[in-house]
Amino acid sequence: MVEVSAARPEGSQATLGDTLRPPSIRTRLLGDRKVVAAGSFLLILIVAALAAPLIAPRDPLDQNLMLATLPPAGFAGAEPGYVLGTDDLGRDVLSRLIFGTRVSLTVAFIAAGLAALLGSWLGLVAGFLGEGIDSLISRLVDVWMAFPPVLLSILLVAVLGTGLHSVITAIVVIDWTRFCRVVRTETMAQARMDYVVAARALGFSRFAILLREILPNVMPVLIALITLEMGIAVVVEAILSFVGLSVSSDTPTWGGMIAAGRQSIHQAWWVLAAPLLALFATVVAFNQLGDGLARSLDPVLRR
């Protein structure tokens, strides 16, 4: 007889035994200092945006030319109560900054969410069904990405008119391709896995396999990408505000503050510096959180 060697005793049972238990996702995330720092910063921003009228020291639109271009606390000539100083119309910079988070975060969450929804759905379909549908969607993405994004967004807002919804539409229309490409590639990799074959052998429909089997595996990448996209959306909104194509000028935005601060840079540098730093920190926080999520959620790296 042809014989296969055996070392274990008859009837031995399999147990989890010495299987090493990797840390849970939560443990990993909370152990990552960058993620904790970025997450806390963004949490503070969210609270600031939600509770802006309660925590802002003054009305962000309140002008007082007697108190114009006051420097921030700690500098010569600073007034108590104006922690970050005032701009050339005497408006409180800190209050404007706090109210500005509302527009930035609204755009970040809604635009990134919608772009993800549109792009990843197309990416899932293209990656899983392949062939004709895949080439159709992929060519569309290629052509779409050939447009310079800033130009396209300015053009779009010019056509759609200014306003929050136009800014969001512009970001979704431009950035869905990012999601489509990444999700398509990831879906193709997952679709080759044996578990998809196993699901088909169980008699599941393609739609069920896509939603139940493949989507949970694409999710880690998707969540990380959405977080990165939020940072991008904040920048795009600031750019559009800067060129005056976002919300109307009586709503404080970081981009609008940067535009106003640019004109008075020699008299009041803090009017420019404050929103610029806020923007910078927010984008860094979103990126760090995105990277951290990508590291922790990846089921392969988790091993």
Place this chain on the structure above:
Amino acid sequence: MSAARLSIDDLTAVSVRDGNRFMLRDVSLKIAIGEVHGIVGESGAGKSTIAKAILGIIPSQVKVTRGRIDFEGLDLLSLSSTALRAVLGRDIALIAQDPSTALNPARRIEAQLTDGLRLKRGLSSSEARMRAGTLLEDVQIRDPTQVLRSYPHQLSGGMRQRVLIAAAFALQPKLVIADEPTTALDVTVQKQILRLIRSLQERHGTSVLFVSHNLGVVAKICDRVSVLYMGKVMEQATTAELLTAPRHPYTKALLGATPRYDAPESGLQPIPPGLIAALRAEIAASDARPADRGSADG
């Protein structure tokens, strides 16, 4: 032999992208109720293509040009995809090759084991969970509740393969297709897994199509064996006949190239190049005369 549960007749398939190269050449085989039928062959011999054809998941570049796959009176090749999906999982199940990728890494074992029970058998989720626990005990997993809560990456390769076997036998199918189920495992685990498949199969009277490149593995578990080369059945015989009195020269060569623990002094013999050349010439000649194809079938 009792009635055939699965009967494949003259199954012929070509690779469309590869200039209509033959993948399968008039493959015929019958699997009786409660029988384990092995398909052995080298890589690329078409073993997996047969398995995929039964499951209706052959890749789009492969086309079945001839033949029938009859499963208890159902012509699987002509079933609509909806009708086939109803049969799959319930009557025909698959034990996939690689336990490291055959379980979904993002879903807990419980979700993956209960899928079929809930969707195909209509069990409630608590009934399905109970049943899943029993299934894990059947495959000799000691702490089923713990395993049900786990993700695949928390289990060892042998454990995952046990889970896959539990999933395949979950709905008590009539036919289980085992596509190289032990290839990715080390030898000691291999033996346990083979014994497990055999005992479950005997208990439920399941027919098994066992695909492997390893004649030693096939010898341990199969009742009958088909030896496949270049998509053509070289020899079909009971395992005992095949091992003691192989008729076809290719089978003899294959046996000579398999390590034997009972006769280690015999050493390993490579398959003679002359034999390969002769086989290829013979197959090429029969490809040119379609009417003669299948005459060498056992």
